Amino acid sequence: MKSFRSQPQNRPKKSSLVIGRAKVIAALKEGKQLERVYLMQTVHGPEIEEVKKLAALHQVPINKVPVEKLNGFNITDHEGCVAIIAKIQYQDLQNVLSFVVERGETPLLLILDGVTDIRNIGAIARTAYCCGVHAIIIPDKGVGALNEDAILTSAGALEKIAICRVNSLMKAVDTLHLNGIKVFASEMTADKNVYDCNFSEPAAIIMGSEEKGIFPALMKIADTSFRIPMSGNFESLNVSVATGMILYEAMRQRMAH
Structure with missing residues (x-):
């Protein structure tokens, strides 16, 4: 087993983001540790349903947010779906x-x-x-x-x-x-x-x-x-x-x- 290890928050670095539906799905399937997934409130479709299913399976929280939140990450190609890579390695x-x-x-x-x-x-x-x-x-x-x-x-x-x-x-x-x-x-x-x-x-x-x-x-x-x-x-x-x-x-x- 591996060894263990309401304040304004800084904008996450782009390198810590997984941007777009397909990439978020791939990250979840690979078991990459994610802090949370942000979904735009108005998005829907088969890919979004798969994101929700995989996030639930891997116990990754989903936040439904307005598009301004995603645009605030200083990205435009997010397709209404962005994940943040976890800084913490969660343990069972x-x-x-x-x-x-x-x-x-x-x-x-x-x-x-x-x-x-x-x-x-x-x-x-x-x-x-x-x-x-x-x-x-x-x-x-x-x-x-x-x-x-x-x-x-x-x-x-x-x-x-x-x-x-x-x-x-x-x-x-x-x-x-x-x-x-x-x-x-x-x-x-x-x-x-x-x-x-x-x-x-x-x-x-x-x-x-x-x-x-x-x-x-x-x-x-x-x-x-x-x-x-x-x-x-x-x-x-x-x-x-x-x-x-x-x-x-x-x-x-x-x-x-």
Whole structure:
């Protein structure tokens, strides 16, 4: 197995684009890792249907956009279809879990639900790598693009830590449960404090967005929820700061064993 590795975003370099329907279809068939596919809102036809089918098969997100978005890439021959080559090499979740267990290590994973700000994602990846997290699990929709800006914010950590992109966080939790991993959910109204959780066992921690928190159905299938106690009466912590506090506690517990 290979080794792991709402801010204005820069226009992607032309070398990172796959331009036109036939080329996007070919890239998907070859299994080239794509960050996402952009389809013009008004396009249709057999080739577009094939793009949609192949993208779903390879869990590549599709964004339907106005033509101005595609023209904004400074290209004209796009035929209403452009893909961006992924900067991150995404890993299969089960492969990562098997690799970690075979190495004799206790899995520690992080699940990001609805975290869209690439600065937060970059900061979280940096802390996760430093605290011994084996993989970050993200959904294929509703997450910030892991582009050059995100990698820069992470100080390169996004290229060092395994990133598992899944089409359903619910199914990912099922996979974790089947592998004997306990799933913890960070929730500011929970009764249990973070330091009362046992993170030295195989564990995955769900972090939700600052605005909406964790999706209710996902919260429901978590094994336990916990909160970070605060002395002041304040609404919430920044998600990357909260993640850092939790992961440090997990690392502290694991180093003590």
